[in-house]
Every structure is written in C-alpha cells, then in structure tokens.
Amino acid sequence: MPAPYAADPAHTRGRLYKPSASPTRSEFQRDRDRIIHSTAFRRLQHKTQVFLHHEGHHYRTRLTHTLEVSQIARSIARALHLNEDLAEAVALAHDLGHTPFGHAGERVMATKMAPWGGFDHNIQALRVVTLIENRYAEHDGLNLTWETLEGILKHNGPVVGDGLSLHGQDIAIALREIVASADLEPGTYASLEAQAAAIADDIAYNAHDIDDAARAGLISIGDLSALPLVGPIAGEVLDMWPEAERGRQIHEVQRRLITRLIENVIAESAEAIIAAAPANADAVRAMGRFLIGFSPDVVDAEVELKQFLFAKVYRHPLVMTPVKVGEGVVSRLFDRYMEEGDMPGRWGMAFGAARSDAARARVVCDFIAGMTDPFALDEYARLFDERPDFR
Structure with a gap:
C-alpha cells in the first residue's frame, strides 16, 4: 500500500485537457500507457546510447536503456511504498528528448x-509530450498529468538556479511554450517517484555501460579490480567462476552491481524518509533536498566508477571516432535546414510559417531531435548525396 508521502493518482493536480473517465486504470497508469504508445517512445529503439547503431544489435539503445531504468525505478518505488506507476511513467519518458547519436548530438x-x-x-522531452506528439484528435501532446510532467522536468533536481538555465537552455523561455494544468514549480524538488526514476537512471547506465564496454573489448573484468564497490564484486565472480566465459563473468558483475546499488538506495532512502517524515507528496517537494539517494560511501564509489568509464570507454578512440562523425552529421543537417528549410511534411510548413530566426531554429531543433540515427543518415544522404563512414 502506498505511503502518505507517495503521489496519489486520485488527487493529481490534473491534466491540461480533461479526459474521459477510465474505470480500469489510474491516472498515472494512463500516463505510462500514453508514453509507451507514443511515436517518440518507439523511436528510442534506433537512438544511440553509447555505442552507435552501426556497431551491432547487442548493445544498449535508448529504448533498452529506458526499459532497464523503468524496471529499476519500479523496484525502488515498490520497496519504499511509493506509487510504482508514476515512477515508471517518469522513467519511460526521461529520454524522449534525446537527439540521434547520443550525447554527441545533444552537444551539437x-x-x-x-x-x-x-x-x-529534459526540456526537449517536455516539448515532445506537450507539443510535438500529434496523435490525438482534440489536442497536441500526450496530455499527461502534472505529476508526470513535473517528474520529466525535475527528476534530477530543481531547474531554476542562479543562472536560470539548464545546460545552456534558458528555463524561463523554454517553459513559456510548455503549458501544464498548473505551474510546474521548477524551483522545487520533484516527487519521490521522480527521484527514484533519476537514481534508477544512474544505476542502469553505470552497470550496462560496463557490460557493453566489455562486449566491445574496451575493458576486461580485471580492469575493474581496483575500483571501489565494483572491484570486490569482480573478485567474487572470478573466485566463484574462474573458468567461465568472459561474457558470463561480466554479466555476473553487472547484475550483482545492480542489486547492491538498488539495495543501498532502498536502505539509505528509507532512513532519510523516516528522519524527514514528510506528511504528503507536497511536503517532499518543500523539503529542499533529495530523499532518494546512495549512502555517502557509494556516492564516492560511483564518482570513481564514472571517472573510470569516462577515461576507458567514453573517450576511447573506438567510441570517439564515430561520435565525431555523428556530430558532423547533426551539425551539417542543422545548417542546411536553417539555410534552405527543406524538411519534409509539417516541419517544412512550420519552418515556412515561422516569423523569426529563433522560431525557425526551434523548428529545426525539434525536427532533428526527434530523428533516429538511421533517419538522420537517410536525410544526410538525401541532402548531401553521401554516406558518412563511421569506421
């Protein structure tokens, strides 16, 4: 049974457009289902996580990563007596705003x-679910509840700081077009369900990037031995199965790492929630700090793991070479569309109707951000009559 501090779908702050009643699903379950059935969600299947699409079909994509995050978020929410459906909805939507070619495309x-x-x-994900998805007859967007929109925006914490910007995006400008049933309160923390989705994201990519990097031959299980938290797990696996295939050994490390991180989050967060004693979900928002998190020693260990992955994986030549090519594709597409506006369908029409460079740039941005890796390459071939070489 959900705790008093869990988000209550029966007392949601509502949707922008009033939907018909559902006798079988809660409001957060409806959000989850709308996200799963969206075009943007399906496109995640062909968007890069770390290893680009051409490198093989066994590496994580944005879709498989999202599903892993969703499963972990539900596990954390269930153990802490939160609303699992809201945690799942936020997790499923958290990467809808990602560009093709992973963080390379985002940087461009x-x-x-x-x-x-x-x-x-994150702001782009909000644009997707409030403006860009256009499947419904009565409105643009998915018409999600306030709580899900809030979670998409703030699962990593408040987004209004001294500079009023998030990764270079002016929040005040961005939120003008994102209309919800009520103010999304960007300066407060989000629900515990959204916090669970955020830490599930960290757990998922730390663990699966080890798995994918080992599959690609960039690291070995021995490379993990000196790392806190992961090193002892790797030692256990080698002691128990010294003759096992490398893939089996790495999988054992990965799944044990996920389990221990989840267990750490649950234990640490349960204590924090008891100490803070929030009376309801609004009290969580007013707390001024995260209540879902790792213990201090695991925080330090996770920082070291991220540094290891950055040095050994994310900046490895076998990763960086195709990343640079992807950056070039996105950059040239943007410049060409801004010059010519030669985008298909409603995007070309919207570009032609835009009355300022800023408005035209946002149309181009929305179009490119929604692309899958293969579609971006098809557009590149159409416009420049060539195919980039990622190898």
Missing part, C-alpha cells in the same frame, strides 16, 4: 541553439 544542438534559447534533453 546545444551549440547550434545557443543564440536561440539553448537545448537540453
């Missing part, structure tokens, strides 16, 4: 959009 978009309000994938 942030640079290109700097003169016109900037770019951040």
